[in-house]
Amino acid sequence: MICCKECLDLLYDYLEGDLDAETTKSLEEHFEDCPPCISFLNTYQSTTKICRETLNQVEIPEAIRDTLLKVLKDHKESN
């Protein structure tokens, strides 16, 4: 059986679907016997998801958008 360290090292490729069938099988066997690694897998995936959701919320403030538009317009006209 693979150990937790190997399991966590394979996590990335496992989620990408990049592991061969045999490695996937031994990883899934490990998960069956190891609740901590299941928790690790779940929270690893959650981390990506909630960070993406949070950091994607950045919007350009209205005032900045207006300034940018004006700068670009002036620039185009001066060319």
Added chain:
Amino acid sequence: MSFSQPKEDKEVEEALVREFQAGNLEAYDKIADIYQKKIYGLSFNLTRNQMDAQDVTQEVLLTLFRKINMFQGKSAFSSWVYRITLNASYMKLRSKKKEPNISIDELMPSFNGAGFQQEKIQDWSENTESLMFTNETRDVINKAVDLLPEKEKVVFLLRDVEGLSTEKTGEILDLTVPAVKSRLHRARLFLRKKLSNYFEEFASRKAEK
């Protein structure tokens, strides 16, 4: 988990770039419109400063206007834009005093001699929903990302936040695919650990009530 740019988008963009290179200013407006939010978002997440992100966005949009003929189509147009954005953001960061990075290695998982996990791992993944939209949670997440060392942070922002493919991230940063993967994995491990501290503490606060 990756959602790379759909093919049609890429073709539309390339057509716009050719039109603009041929002198069509309306094509430029469309390009600026498509990229404005991405440029601002990426530079804001790197600099954490509205003024800096504004300066970077303006600078990049003007560079696209002035130097569009320097784009020769050797890589994807979006890769070119992302690279210019990163360079401009790094210039901003370099002009500031930097807090020393904390060591990412200290936050990597620890194992016993047999390779089994040493810490108690709580599964907080089901409990994030109710917390997701509080300012406190957002703050914790932003700060955690901010603490990432530069190399890991930029890979994380391009791949996981912008949703670019591993290959494309490698193209933009001039890194091999294995290098992108290993930096991203380290970034995720680091963030997982940081967020675990927060969500676990939150769970115990709730239990005490």
